Amino acid sequence: MLDNQQIFEAWLAGKITAAECEQQLRSDNQWYGRFLAAQNIRQDARAPMFDSVPDIDTSQLFRQQWGHKTAKTAWWPKLSVGMSAMALIISMSPLQLQLHGGGLALRWDNFDAAAQQQQFNTMLAGFQQQQQQYLQQQLQIQQQQQATQLVMLKDYLSENEQKARRSDMLELVEYLNQQRQADWQYWQDNAQPSQARLDYSSRSYLPNRTQPE
Amino acid sequence: MFKRSDESLINKALNGDERAWQQLVSRYQSVLYYYGLRLMGNPDDARDLLQDVCMVLCRNLAQFRGDSSFKTWLFGIANYRAMDMLRKRKPSQDLDDIPELYNEDEQSHEQQLYGAQTQKLVQQQLRTLPPEQRLVVELRFYQQFTFDEIADQLALSSNTVKSRFYAALDKLRVQLEVANVGQSANF
Numbered sequence: 001m002l003d004n005q006q007i008f009e010a011w012l013a014g015k016i017t018a019a020e021c022e023q024q025l026r027s028d029n030q031w032y033g034r035f036l037a038a039q040n041i042r043q044d045a046r047a048p049m050f051d052s053v054p055d056i057d058t059s060q061l062f063r064q065q066w067g068h069k070t071a072k073t074a075w076w077p078k079l080s081v082g083m084s085a086m087a088l089i090i091s092m093s094p095l096q097l098q099l100h101g102g103g104l105a106l107r108w109d110n111f112d113a114a115a116q117q118q119q120f121n122t123m124l125a126g127f128q129q130q131q132q133q134y135l136q137q138q139l140q141i142q143q144q145q146q147a148t149q150l151v152m153l154k155d156y157l158s159e160n161e162q163k164a165r166r167s168d169m170l171e172l173v174e175y176l177n178q179q180r181q182a183d184w185q186y187w188q189d190n191a192q193p194s195q196a197r198l199d200y201s202s203r204s205y206l207p208n209r210t211q212p213e
Numbered sequence: 214m215f216k217r218s219d220e221s222l223i224n225k226a227l228n229g230d231e232r233a234w235q236q237l238v239s240r241y242q243s244v245l246y247y248y249g250l251r252l253m254g255n256p257d258d259a260r261d262l263l264q265d266v267c268m269v270l271c272r273n274l275a276q277f278r279g280d281s282s283f284k285t286w287l288f289g290i291a292n293y294r295a296m297d298m299l300r301k302r303k304p305s306q307d308l309d310d311i312p313e314l315y316n317e318d319e320q321s322h323e324q325q326l327y328g329a330q331t332q333k334l335v336q337q338q339l340r341t342l343p344p345e346q347r348l349v350v351e352l353r354f355y356q357q358f359t360f361d362e363i364a365d366q367l368a369l370s371s372n373t374v375k376s377r378f379y380a381a382l383d384k385l386r387v388q389l390e391v392a393n394v395g396q397s398a399n400f
Contacts, residue, residue: 009360012353013359030383033383033386033390034379034382034383034386036386036389037382037383037385037386037389038354038382040331040335040385040389041335041339041350041354041385042354043331043332043335044331044332044335044336044354045354045355047332049247049250051246051247051250051256053242053243053246053247054246054256054260054263056238056242056260056263056264056267058234058235058238058267058268058271059231059234059235061267061268061271062226062231062234062271063231065271065272065274066226066227066229066234066271066274067229067231
């Protein structure tokens with residue numbers, strides 16, 4: 001369990017957020033006040049300053065203090081880089097260093113043009129084969145992807161169609177209900193009173209009914 | 214772009230490379246100037262402090278051993294010089310005598326954008342703190358040193374640094390509350 005000072009210092013060190021710190025310190029007036037003051041200062045510290053910084057000339061001071069030491073650059077790194085570059089050039093060029101007849105000989109390698117051409121052709125054929133394999137593989141992947149997409153599209157369309165049908169049916173049922181209701185209303189408003197009148201008039205002419213004399 | 218480390222620049226400068234020295238100074242020039250501006254409260258003193266620190270730095274560059282970061286070491290020098298300058302000042306300076314850190318007429322639009330009012334209030338309240346407390350607040354918030362690094366720089370225990378820090382916060386808390394009440398009363 002952390003005490004309030006530890007919570008506050010954890011916030012200062014960026015281990016917890018301001019909201020977390022505020023929530024935990026809110027019950028303690030002293031620490032909450034410190035937190036608010038600290039937040040104000042932090043906000044001020046984050047705001048950029050726009051005052052122009054004066055130029056101060058420290059070069060003379062530096063020359064007086066350290067100028068007598070001329071900038072010395074060591075010779076060995078340059079030599080090392082130079083030797084490495086030379087070794088690289090020799091290894092890449094047809095230049096050959098050979099022990100010949102008890103002495104070292106430096107000579108240009110007389111390379112066989114035909115052998116080189118054959119090597120080149122072999123490499124080219126290998127490359128072509130590799131490319132073809134790659135293209136075939138890509139084609140297969142593409143076909144698989146296309147098939148998957150088609151299945152998904154079919155599913156989507158059929159689902160949509162079902163939805164559309166369902167909504168059409170619903171509309172139809174709703175329409176029929178409305179029609180039924182309208183008919184009922186019409187029957188109540190018009191047909192029922194006429195029927196009632198008809199019934200009444202037919203009853204009044206019944207033969208067994210006693211007519212006033 | 215490739216940025217040389219402070220240590221590499223120091224080594225080069227110690228071998229007489231003036232460009233490395235200039236690069237090192239320019240890297241910390243603005244940080245030190247703003248530090249001075251906040252601590253001393255006026256541009257002239259801040260400039261003097263910057264020059265003074267650069268001079269001491271140049272003389273003592275060879276003494277940097279890399280036990281701590283260069284910034285920590287540099288601020289060790291800056292703190293010492295700043296405290297020295299503050300002690301040489303008049304012992305009691307009335308609040309009204311303290312010059313404004315920012316002239317309102319010279320304020321740029323950017324400053325206004327960054328809530329200049331609150332910024333100004335905080336800075337005013339910071340300047341009323343005793344120098345030792347102000348320094349700790351400056352190093353903790355504005356330079357983002359840890360309490361241990363500050364303790365190292367000031368040759369104090371970490372607990373002493375913390376007690377100065379919390380004492381400063383308590384004062385600021387009260388002052389900011391009073392100022393906020395005063396401000397809201399004006400509205």
